[in-house]
Amino acid sequence: MNLPNKLTLSRIILVPVFMLLIIPIPEWIVNSNFLAFAHSQLENVNFFIKNYGNYMAAVLFFIAASTDGLDGYIARKRKQVTNFGKFLDPIADKLLVTAALVALVERGDLSSWAAIVIIAREFIITGLRLVAAGEGIVIAASKWGKIKTVTQIIAILTALLRGYLVDVLLGFPIDKVLMLVAVIATVYSAYDYIVKNGHVISQTR
Template sequence: MNLPNKLTLFRIILIPVFLILLLPLFNEKSFLPISLDLGRIIAAIVFVIASFTDYLDGAIARKRNCVTTFGKFLDPIADKLLVTSALMALIQLGDISAWAAIIIIAREFIVTGVRIIAANDGVVISASNLGKAKTFIQMLAIFFILLRDFPFSLITNIPVGQTLLWLAVILTIYSGYDYLKANWDRIKN
């Protein structure tokens, strides 16, 4: 197994670590000048590390010319697992609207369905640039929601994380439409 695929698997392994850190047993208050649990801070750091592996695995695979079908398949699944797990945890914590998560997760199921149809035809569909931008904004939103908009919360009342989340929802809808449009002939057959 090559390094990019190992990084993708590492991202998947970090998901339960991230979720465990959000459990109430890690509710120790942090040293920051806002109401933020230490578990959330560490969870946000783990989330950033997991998110960074998304960039890193692709960059290494392209640079070393070791892009694999397995990697093309597993990388977007790892992204979906990470983002979906984080969204579900944030709903449980009362930090985000279930509607935002439902829209994002529904799009991921639809796109995964299209990928399965394409795979049955022997075609592996890589993530588009729009899809990559969508994933980046989703991950950025989750990070700021985890940190309750710190450090922005010290200087403004604008809900940065929520604003980014709804921007991600818009990108999610648009990229889902774009994905369906680009693969419509494959779907209808």
């Protein structure tokens, strides 16, 4: 396996680690009679997750998000572009963002509506790309697609660091404002893709 594919795979491997750091162990497991012998240890784990896990998760998310684009750049520069990499890269990108959104909704730090809009956009554009590929057309990443990605990463990182940032900024809900910006950029990027590539769908009717 070449280096670009290893970088892509590393993003996928980091996803379950990210989830473990941000979502506490369910109370029904912590308080179950079956695990009574480990009750105090499980409570300590949850204490760590609730107080420090989101900061560690933010670091992991930043590292994983930083490799987005790096793997493709290395693959093109070294002429190591493979079908496996083409298949894996978009999965890694979407899995990372989706996992972060679901985790934030689970923690109550994000509205499910924001998560649904962002995830729905990925389904729509992926479907458009699949139809285009069937017609032998390649839909390249657009400027707004890149803006969407950057705003989502910034918004998610801010949400993960919400407690610290809110305290520093005297209660200003910067995490919610940045997530709103990300949602707007997401919706507009979908509109941009559809307007510019809508003919692909009309050709297949």
